Amino acid sequence: MMQAFGDLSRRARHAETDRELGFVWVNDTMALAPYRQAALWLANEGVWCLSGVVQVDANVPHAQWLDAVAHHVHALEPGQGAVRNFTAADLPADLASQWAQWWPAHAVWLGSTHAHIKGAGILLREEPWQPDELAALQEWADVWWHAFAALHKPKALRLRGWKDKLKNAFAWSPDKPWFKQRRLQILGALVAVLLWPVRLTVLAPGELVPAHPVVVRAPLDGVIDVFHVQPNQQVKAQQPLFSFDEMVIQARLEVAQQTLATAETDYRQTSQMALSDARSKSQLGLLAGKVEERRAETDYLQEQLARARVLAPQAGVVLMDDPSEWMGKPVSTGERILRIATLNDMEVEAWLPLADAIALEPGDAVTLYLSASPLSPVSATLRYMAHDAVQRPDGSFAYRVRATLDAKTEHRVGLKGTARVHGQWVPMVYWALRRPWATVRAYLGW
Secondary structure (H helix, E strand, C coil): CCCHHHHHHHHHHCCCCHHHHHHHHHHHHHHHHCCCEEEECCCCCCCEEEECCCCCCCCCCCHHHHHHHHHHHHHHCCCCEEEEEECCHHHHHHHCCCCCHHCCEEEEEECCCCCCCCCEEEEEECCCCCCCCCCHHHHHHHHHHHHHHHHHHCCCCCCCHHHHHHHHHHCCCCCCCHHHHHHHHHHHHHHHHHEEEEEEEEEEEEEEEEECEEEEEEECCCCEECCCCCCCEEECCCCCEEEEEEEEHHHHHHHHHHHHHHHHHHHHHHHHHHCCCHHHCHHHHHHHHHHHHHHHHHHHHHHHHHCCCEEEECCEEECCHHHCEEEEEEEECEEEEEEEEECCCCCEEEEEEHCCCCCCCCEEEEEEEECCCCCCCEEEEEECCCCEEEEEECCCCEEEEEEEEECCCCCCCCCCCEEEEEEEEEEEEHHHHHHHHHHHHHHHCC
């Protein structure tokens, strides 16, 4: 028996997994004492291992009955590491009635010797257990449970384990005053956490945009002929930006100039004839009006020709798309072509979804986490939040939010990311349940 005990102890020490240890217990313990069946039961995980079975199915009747028996015996166990014989006579009638169906007559309970693991090994056979066998099994159980505690990692998500932990945590202790009861302490801590004030924050897509850009629009109806600048190019005031096709305007101007010259010639001839002809004198007023009309048309076309060359109204950076898309494209008066932004004149623009339109006031904090540089957030202060929602290109509606930068940043205009908007202080329970409660109300209507 000593040799068998040494072999089993060595196998327990060299086992690599708790499953291997369980196999050793239910199948190889026979070297110390003969038995017909063996089982390993853990209080928080149920029937863990059975002799002659590769994998235990917790839903079969045998496993469910064994689990119920083990819970009953465990409740009667005198202490940690207990070793005791038990038979059907030690069980309630409903459990004892099924003993003969599943087990032989005599069973021995070898309780866990480790404080953090509740369970037992159960051995069964037809003959009664002898004292020398129980002593050997007790020594072997002590070695085995020590090895099992080192390898076994309990299933933390097991419902029964959490149920027992919660039951113990909320148990009422009659020997303690009410203010020292664990139940009240836990409830008080939970209430304090739920009422703890936190900042109500929401997330929204945001980007860096020019704070005060100058919008350059088409000054006339026509076709853009050439662009003199490129996107993100720095320009000076009065620097050419783009030009319209001048051929049509130039042709109309030449015709208007010729018509003006003809009208002026007619006026001079008529004014000379008016010295001797009263009829010619009466036509001078009409001819003078035609001259002024032709001169106004010429001045207008000359102004149009000058406006066909668009100049930069101020120094800054050109913000636009690909210039080739504008080449040869007819545009209307007032149509936006590009923007010019002053260097370092930026702010944060965010689009707050309808579901996240919390109460915001000017001066609230806004933090922009750029996708291109997530480790360098941009801090800003809320300037305003629009009252009306605007439809976005993706079809959704959102409120425009603008925030002034707290300090200059090296990031360029146009970088996008996620903006965190900080609202008012609210209890943590409101912060956690705001969106779920809104979803429930939207579906249920209350």
